[in-house]
Amino acid sequence: MRRRVACDNRPALMKRLFSLGAVVVLALASIVLAQTSGQATLRTPAGDKPFTYVQQSGQTYVSASEVTAALGGTIAPDSNGYRITINNVVAAFGPDTRYGVVRDDLIEMPVPPIAIEGTPYVPWQFFQGLLVKTSSMDVAWDANAHVLLVRPLAQNVISVQPSVANVEGISKVVLTLSAAAEYTILKEQLAYVVRFKSPIQPPFAEQTVEDPSISKLSFAGNDLRIQLTAPDVVADAYKLENPPRIVLDFRKAAAPIPGQLPAMPGLKQQELPGIRTIVIDPGHGGKDVGASGADGLLEKDVTLAIARKLAASLAAKTGARIVLTRDEDAVVSLDQRTALANQYKADLFLSVHLNSSVGKVAKGSETYFLSVEASDELAKKAAETENASAAAAPVADPSASDLKLILWDLAQQTYLDESSRFAQAIQEEMNAATGVANRGVKQAPFKVLVGATMPAALVEVGFISNPDEEKKLTSDQYQTLLVDALTRAVQRYKTDYETRIGIVQPAPAAPAAPAPATATAPATRTVP
Ligand SMILES: [Zn+2]
Numbered sequence: 001m002r003r004r005v006a007c008d009n010r011p012a013l014m015k016r017l018f019s020l021g022a023v024v025v026l027a028l029a030s031i032v033l034a035q036t037s038g039q040a041t042l043r044t045p046a047g048d049k050p051f052t053y054v055q056q057s058g059q060t061y062v063s064a065s066e067v068t069a070a071l072g073g074t075i076a077p078d079s080n081g082y083r084i085t086i087n088n089v090v091a092a093f094g095p096d097t098r099y100g101v102v103r104d105d106l107i108e109m110p111v112p113p114i115a116i117e118g119t120p121y122v123p124w125q126f127f128q129g130l131l132v133k134t135s136s137m138d139v140a141w142d143a144n145a146h147v148l149l150v151r152p153l154a155q156n157v158i159s160v161q162p163s164v165a166n167v168e169g170i171s172k173v174v175l176t177l178s179a180a181a182e183y184t185i186l187k188e189q190l191a192y193v194v195r196f197k198s199p200i201q202p203p204f205a206e207q208t209v210e211d212p213s214i215s216k217l218s219f220a221g222n223d224l225r226i227q228l229t230a231p232d233v234v235a236d237a238y239k240l241e242n243p244p245r246i247v248l249d250f251r252k253a254a255a256p257i258p259g260q261l262p263a264m265p266g267l268k269q270q271e272l273p274g275i276r277t278i279v280i281d282p283g284h285g286g287k288d289v290g291a292s293g294a295d296g297l298l299e300k301d302v303t304l305a306i307a308r309k310l311a312a313s314l315a316a317k318t319g320a321r322i323v324l325t326r327d328e329d330a331v332v333s334l335d336q337r338t339a340l341a342n343q344y345k346a347d348l349f350l351s352v353h354l355n356s357s358v359g360k361v362a363k364g365s366e367t368y369f370l371s372v373e374a375s376d377e378l379a380k381k382a383a384e385t386e387n388a389s390a391a392a393a394p395v396a397d398p399s400a401s402d403l404k405l406i407l408w409d410l411a412q413q414t415y416l417d418e419s420s421r422f423a424q425a426i427q428e429e430m431n432a433a434t435g436v437a438n439r440g441v442k443q444a445p446f447k448v449l450v451g452a453t454m455p456a457a458l459v460e461v462g463f464i465s466n467p468d469e470e471k472k473l474t475s476d477q478y479q480t481l482l483v484d485a486l487t488r489a490v491q492r493y494k495t496d497y498e499t500r501i502g503i504v505q506p507a508p509a510a511p512a513a514p515a516p517a518t519a520t521a522p523a524t525r526t527v528p
Helices: 012-031 064-070 125-134 299-318 334-343 377-392 399-434 467-473 476-500
Strands: 035-044 047-056 059-063 074-078 081-086 089-093 099-102 105-108 114-116 119-123 137-142 147-152 158-167 170-177 183-187 191-196 206-208 214-220 223-228 233-240 245-252 277-282 321-324 348-355 366-370 441-444 456-463
Touching (some): 035 064, 059 064, 064 074, 081 125, 099 125, 105 125, 119 125, 125 137, 158 214, 170 214, 183 233, 191 245, 206 334, 223 245, 277 299, 277 334, 299 476, 348 399, 348 476, 399 441, 399 476, 456 467, 456 476, 467 476
Parallel strands (some): 277 348, 366 441
Antiparallel strands (some): 035 047, 047 059, 059 119, 074 081, 099 105, 114 119, 137 147, 158 170, 170 245, 191 223, 206 214, 233 245, 366 456
16 A cells, blocks of 8 residues: 655645545544554563553554653654654654555554544554664564563574675675674685674575675574685675674775776576576465454465465466475565575566555555665655764764665666566456456565565555455455466566567467467467
């Protein structure tokens, strides 16, 4: 859901009136829904504080102002929702989207925030996302005791999330840490080793890298070993704050000055051209249930059911190798999902999700591909505020946010055009299959698409918040209808792509009869 409440060019007063209007509508909508409310306890290491919570349609909402105040922060309305500041970290949420923003990251909530008598309530998961992403604390909701528990994350173990990008001939390895850590860097004959002084939690044991300077990353004990492609590769290392990161810049010792010979980033060399490996990513899993419906249907269950059917269908109809990011009800981190796709050298990545909105009427599918730009005013506002405060603080490194943007950019820019074509094919097929034509292709900085080095899209196949769609989504028949549409979309995109790169002959101008829908057949199906 990415409707905009107000436009840029309206005067500030108009913006305020528009957003007040939205709040009033939400308040009215909430009255007709069954809800219970009461007092709950926010429990932090510093002590207990009371706050108001509301339960509605199986979701637990907490008073944004009361919990923010109890955490020592402040909250203020802005043109698109509310802005929260806790410990100099700015986060934002709006009334019509279940994606909050903190720094340049997204906080996914099961449903959008609501307003009750003009007071904003957010799903408790908003504060969980906020604290987990910006502090060493975690948040859990005890539904029986009505306690929102804020406690330290597993201490002393630092999680390390590596990413690799080639920026104008320099191979950048960025290690994002869950907390600042002490380390030393050792040079070996064909490797650099980052040795941490405290225990670390690696996201994988070993990963091969396609890069001119680096061939492999591997973790063992407290060491990260960065394997080089040649002994004359040298590295510069430096630290960045907020979040803590270690950056290593690798280049050939005798390489020309960077910038003179820009390399083409992200292009991978493949043995065989074409769409050979497709990764299907069922959203959520395990304790991350995703959105839920009024009848108790969980997003994680529907996405897995659809992904399994889609995998079987695509394997049969395209001949491609199909990989699922999860084939059981388990938590898989967003980074792991794209890392897996990269590991399999996938040619296409499709993440399957369900949508949710406050009202019950929204229906149909939406398809997203990655944008580097903040997708709406809400995301832009939060990013601007963060950048402004970073520039004002003399200790902050002004290049930190730029670097992160560059890395985001490089991860997908090579594939934006292809991702857009892929998303378009999905949306057309889904609109045709479901008979809903008013939703379209959108760009958004979805974390799961960041880091995919292949064309990638995210499809929200339907609204779990719409009782009709919730019911349909449980039916085998309707799931198959969606799977057939997604299969046609992948086939269309695959044929289109392989035709453009010249490994499939273009379709004849006027075929006598429709060709059978096989992996290499030209696309014959047209959608208005
Ligand atoms: Zn989802």
